[in-house]
Amino acid sequence: MAQLLLGSPAQHAEMIEEAARSSQPGRSVIAASWRRSLLHHRLDPKTLTRPPRLEQPLIRQHRDRAEALLQASLPVMDRLAGGILDTGSSLLLADRHGLILEQRTRAADGELFGLAGLSVGADWSEAAEGTNAIGTCLADGRATVIWRDQHFFARNLPLICIGAPVEAADGSLAGVLNISSSREDLSDVQARLMALAIQDAAVQASTALFHTAFSGARIVTLGTEPGSGPSLLAVDRDDLVIGANRAARRALKLSAADLDDRQPLTDLMADLLGDSADRGADLDRALRSEVTRALHRAHGNVTRAAAALGISRATLYRKMKTLGIARRG
Numbered sequence: 001m002a003q004l005l006l007g008s009p010a011q012h013a014e015m016i017e018e019a020a021r022s023s024q025p026g027r028s029v030i031a032a033s034w035r036r037s038l039l040h041h042r043l044d045p046k047t048l049t050r051p052p053r054l055e056q057p058l059i060r061q062h063r064d065r066a067e068a069l070l071q072a073s074l075p076v077m078d079r080l081a082g083g084i085l086d087t088g089s090s091l092l093l094a095d096r097h098g099l100i101l102e103q104r105t106r107a108a109d110g111e112l113f114g115l116a117g118l119s120v121g122a123d124w125s126e127a128a129e130g131t132n133a134i135g136t137c138l139a140d141g142r143a144t145v146i147w148r149d150q151h152f153f154a155r156n157l158p159l160i161c162i163g164a165p166v167e168a169a170d171g172s173l174a175g176v177l178n179i180s181s182s183r184e185d186l187s188d189v190q191a192r193l194m195a196l197a198i199q200d201a202a203v204q205a206s207t208a209l210f211h212t213a214f215s216g217a218r219i220v221t222l223g224t225e226p227g228s229g230p231s232l233l234a235v236d237r238d239d240l241v242i243g244a245n246r247a248a249r250r251a252l253k254l255s256a257a258d259l260d261d262r263q264p265l266t267d268l269m270a271d272l273l274g275d276s277a278d279r280g281a282d283l284d285r286a287l288r289s290e291v292t293r294a295l296h297r298a299h300g301n302v303t304r305a306a307a308a309l310g311i312s313r314a315t316l317y318r319k320m321k322t323l324g325i326a327r328r329g
Contacts, residue, residue, distance in 0.1 A: 009154035013045040016152060029140060030131060030150045036139065037130035037152040048155050051128050053121035054099065066095045069174045070102065072208035073166060076201045077104055077177070084197070085109075087190070089181040090118055093166075094134045096173050098125030116159060118180050129153060133161035137176045141165060143199050145191065158182040162195045164202035169213030169234075170256075171246035177202045203229035206245065210234070214243050218310030220265065220290075222248055237311050239265045288323045291316070295325070302327065 020038045024031035037043045054062070063070060073093050081104040084091050090113045091104040100122050105113050113119060117129070126135035130152025137144040143164045149157055161180045168174040179194050207229060211219060214234035222231040231251050234243030240262040244254050252268055269286065291309070298304035306316040320327065 009046040009048070012149065012154040012157065015149075016045045029136070029144075030146070033126065033131040033136045033139065034152055037126055041127045041130065043130050043152065045130065045152055045154055047153060050117045050155070051123055053119065054123075055121075059099075059101075059121045062095055062097075062099050063101055066101055066175065068209060068212060069093070069095060069166065069168075069205075072212060073175070073177065073205040074102065076204045076208075077102065080197060080201050084179055084194070087181065087186070087194075088183050089179050089194070092118060092134070092178040092180060094124060094138075094176045094178060096138065096168075096175055097123075098128065098135050098138055098176075099123050100134075101175075112182075113180070116156075116180075116182065118159075124178075129156070132156060132159075133163035133180070134176045134178050137163035137165055137178075138173055141173060143195065143202075145195055147191070160186055160191060162191065162198050164195075164199040165206075166202050167206040167209065167246050169210045169243060169245065171244070171249050174206075174209060177205065207232070210243070210245050216310075217242060218308075222251060233265065233268070235265050235310065236262075237315070239311065239315070241265055241268055287319070288325065291319055291323060291325055300327070 016034050016038065019025075019031045020035040022031075025035040026032075038045070070093070077091055077093060081091050085104060085106045088106070088109060090109065092100050093102040094100050100118070100120050103118070103120050117124075123129070124132055124134040126132070126139050129135055131146060132151055133144045133146045136146065144162070146159075146161045148160060151157060151159060151161075159180055159182050161178060163176045163178045165173050166175045166177060177198050179198050210232050217234040217236055220233040220235055222233065224230045228247045231248040232245045233241050233248050236242050241259065241264070242262060244252065244259060248254070254268075266287075291305075294305040294308050295302070298308060302316055303313055306313045309316065319325075
């Protein structure tokens, strides 16, 4: 991990303060984060000392509280680690408070990343580290790339950091997956590829969290938004919607109160399809396709198909009759 000789701490602080107090924060995500760090969190960009890492008992408490996040994210991190670590980068998972809970780093790089403050138990919230890919990702709720001198603290200038949010089942933020590097020769193209990889990993972890939260329900995928992953609904045995991830809430304009009301799936699907004259036909085709796929996978066994759909056998028979689907065998 080579270190870059960038501007002095004083020069960097001057740039931060000038931008934060100008009109830039209204136009720039980075400048807005600088302003929060400087004026709201009252941080000094020239500060060289880092906040102390948490002791092991407190780290264990945070890990226990984030057990679902860890279970959803660790398999994804393990799959991604090989290619990422070969670039001399570190792969990190932070909780919704910005505390690093898990790390994948080559043994040869571990000490250097530790000196950079990137280790389990370190707090990388904006309140602690100012503008950075973990804390700013949590503050803005979207994927974030912080390139060297975009960091708030001068001590973080050698770092290139990429963060992607992991969503909880209710659409809130559960944590952040992060790639950090201080390689001088890391190109824009490599950074963009890493950003795509970490965003895809975060979508996988978010999807796993949703499935775990609604393990007893039927999961319906409405479609996939570029960069946001699938729009997911959780439906109970009575075909009432009991959960929706952020993409589905956005697509269907659902509020928390709407989900508390447990609306029928057919009503929400009709709203999604709009007011066209043939929306009923479109809805029937979508439902028919879902039931037909379940029956095909169950080799015509209605009991197994009903279980896969999360509905009763009697309900499936009623759907088949309504949709004109003949029973096989």
